[in-house]
Every structure is written in structure tokens, then in C-alpha cells.
Amino acid sequence: MVSKRAEQFLVELRMYLISKGKNDQEINEITEELEDHLTEAEAAGKDVSHIIGDSPKNYMKSIGESMKTDYRQLAGLVPLMILLLTAYLSIGPAIEGTFSVSQGTIWFALVISSISILVYGLFLFKVMPKFFQSKWNYVLFTVTFLAVTGLMIAFMFWYKSQEFEVVFVATPAQNNLIIVLCAVIFIGAALYTKTWFTVLIPLFLSMGPIATRFVPEEANNDPLYITITILAFLLASAVAIAIFIFQSKKDQKKI
């Protein structure tokens, strides 16, 4: 077992190396090796700074520079990200049965994707490692999540008001086909990255559209139903986020 400070350093190092596109296996090796070293050193009464020096940042940099950037791994991730984002954006309308492509669709997808990649990327690699040990992590994640979702909704309203010329409207059969395709992409991505959240997030995102497709029209006008739904969603998101953070902490401990 290592001290909290050492553990914090190991998490920061891992995130730093991932963000620099290093090979997963090599990242595991070096963090395991350092954890072993830190465990022994701390057991011998040495301080973390005795191992990593006064500037953890410089030390992380020197490790990163000694490792190859795995361009093949990165090259595989880019098409995967594009497929995943396309699937994320298509599954909602497809479930609602309203999938269509207009001239603005590409722009809409590009803007939404870049914003979410940028914000979540910053959060995951820069902010989260710093607050790994503290409860602020939960607060920060919720704020980030709400901010991005809010931005997306605002953008969606703007997009709808633009009335772009529609070039393709899916038939009910095509909508179902798109749902199946999206599901295949999500499951494939989950298997490829060995993470389960690529399946859970779309399930979560689909709840809204599934509800609009199957809940009768009258319910949409009843304020009581609306309040209950909002509360249920807030509760569900809180639980999902908590599970996600708890799980990633557990994963980190195993490493």
C-alpha cells in the first residue's frame, strides 16, 4: 500500500501518459514499477519527493519523453471516436423515429463533438487527476456534465430555429436499422476499449428518446409527470456518476 500522495502521483502520471498517446501496456508497466518502488521506499520511511524529486510535473515529463508515442494505437482511436460520436448523435433521433440529415447536420455534429471532446478531455486529463482524492471530484464532474449538456441544448435550440434544408428523412425501417448499427458500434467500442461505459452512456442517453416514443402525448402536458421525470433523471444521473467514479477508483487500486 502506498500513501495518498504517492497514489495521487501515480494517477496523475497515468493520465498524463494516456493524454500523450503512450502505449497502454507500457503505461501499465511503468506505473506498476513505480508503485512497487514507492511502496518499498515509503516502508523504509522515505518521502515521495525523495523518489520523484521536487517537481512531479518535471518527473512525469521526463518519463513521458523516454517512452514512445504509440501512433498505431492513436490511429485506431480516431476512427473509433468518430464512429462513436456519430452513433451518440444518431441514436436519439433514430429511437424517436425522426432521424434526418440536413445541410447543417455536419456542422452541428462537428461543433457538438469538438466542444464535448475538449471539455471532457480537459476534465479527464487535467482536472480529475488533481482532485482524485477529494470529494470535489464529484462536484466538478457534475458541474462539467451540466455545463456541457446545457451548451448542447442551447445549440440544439439554435439549430432547430435555423430550419436547414432537409436532404434525407429516414423511414421507420431505416430508423430501426440505424438503432441496430449504433448498438453494434457501442458494443464493438466497449469490447475494443475494454470499458463498459461506452455501452452504459448510450443506454442512459436513450432513456429520453425511448420515453418520447412510448409515453403517451397527454403525459407531456402534465406538470406532475414532468416534475417526476426531471427528478428521476437527476437522481439517476447522480447515481450513475457516483458508480462511475467509484468504479474508476477501484480500477486504479487494482493496478
Added chain:
Amino acid sequence: MADTTQMLKGILDGCLLSIIKEGEIYGYELAAKLESYGFHSFSEGTIYPLLLRMQKEGLVSTTLRKSTAGPKRKYYSLTEKGEQELEQFIIRWTQLSSSVNNVLNKGCFRNDCC
């Protein structure tokens, strides 16, 4: 001390190779050995970027072994290329240290210079 760290660059490589030559060894043990030889002022973690690089250059090879505590341990051993590099280092170091000593002691290495 930052100054020592600067000076150590390059020299530490040779020292690591020389210690690894004595037999298979893992990271912490390697750092402890260095310390026992009198290297006190460097941070122990410095060896890992060097080891990573030496591994990449094929100077050392690694094997994973089970350890008594926690995760598997990575043991380093010298490759043939590493042995050659160590020999080169010893030649370079002998020349360099005698030159530096000459400068510091104001001695000469050519008999006719003074």
C-alpha cells in the same frame, strides 16, 4: 542538488549498466545500490526514464517475476549490446576523469608541457 543532477546525466547510465552487469536486479534494489555507493543527492525515480531509454535502445532486457508484495516485479539484465556500451563507457570515463583531475590538480599529461 540541481547542479549534481546536471553533472550526473550521462554518468548515471554507465553506473546503472555496471550494477546491472553484476546480476539481475529490479528498480528499487538498483536505486538502493546506487545510494550505497554514495549517490545520495539524486531522486531515486531518476533511474526509470534512463532504464526506459536503455530498454528501448536494447542495452538491457527485462523479465517480469512474481514478488512477495503486490504486483509483479520487473527485473533488468544486461544484453550483449549493453555490455559493449559499458566497455565504451569505462573507456570514456577513464579518459574524462583523468582529464578533469589533470585540470583540477594543474597536472600535465604530456611530459614536455611544463
